[in-house]
Amino acid sequence: MSIQSFDLIFNCSVAKALPAGTILDNSGDIPDKIYLIVKGVMRSYVRLESGKEVTKSLFTPMTIIASFEALLNKTPSESTYECLTDSEIYVLDFTKFKELYKSNTEILGFYAKFLEALVCEKDKKYIEVLTMNATERYLNLRKIIPNIDNLIPQYQIAKFLSITPVQLSRVRGKL
DSSP: OOHHHHHHHHHHHHHHHHTTTTEEEEEEEOEEEEEEEEESSSEEEETTTTTTTEEEEEEEHHHHEEOOOHHHTTTTSSEEEEEESSSEEEEEEEEHHHHHHHHHHHHHHHHHHHHHHHHHHHHHHHHHHHHHHHHHHHHHHHSTTTTTTHHHHHHHHHHTTSSSSSHHHHHHHOO
């Protein structure tokens, strides 16, 4: 993407510093923003009827996040997006972004590549959950985010891995 096209996006963005615990989008909200993480770790999660939280994804710097299904369909999000650490982000209004990609083929191309990567990532995660045990998923997470154990609490890592903190302790003990 050219600097001119990048500047168009950048000029429609707002930089924000957020403390840990900040909710970007809440379950039930109809989102209208896209976020780029510059610093920090965030997660998306769903809350089951039992009240249990299930972490869907962890996000690190230089990741674009949003509740895309809700954003595209203008429906309430099923997920909540939360800062797990103090974070710095850029916030982009999705309506303004749509105006940009409708009039700029470079931005449209960037958006298409991003959506392709998102589809591939979701497929990869689905296969990982189906085929890997807890130890393999933990090692894979550490490969993706090498210092994850120093960034967020053990119970958050366990939630992401769909195991209990006790199970995570056992996995770590075996390693």
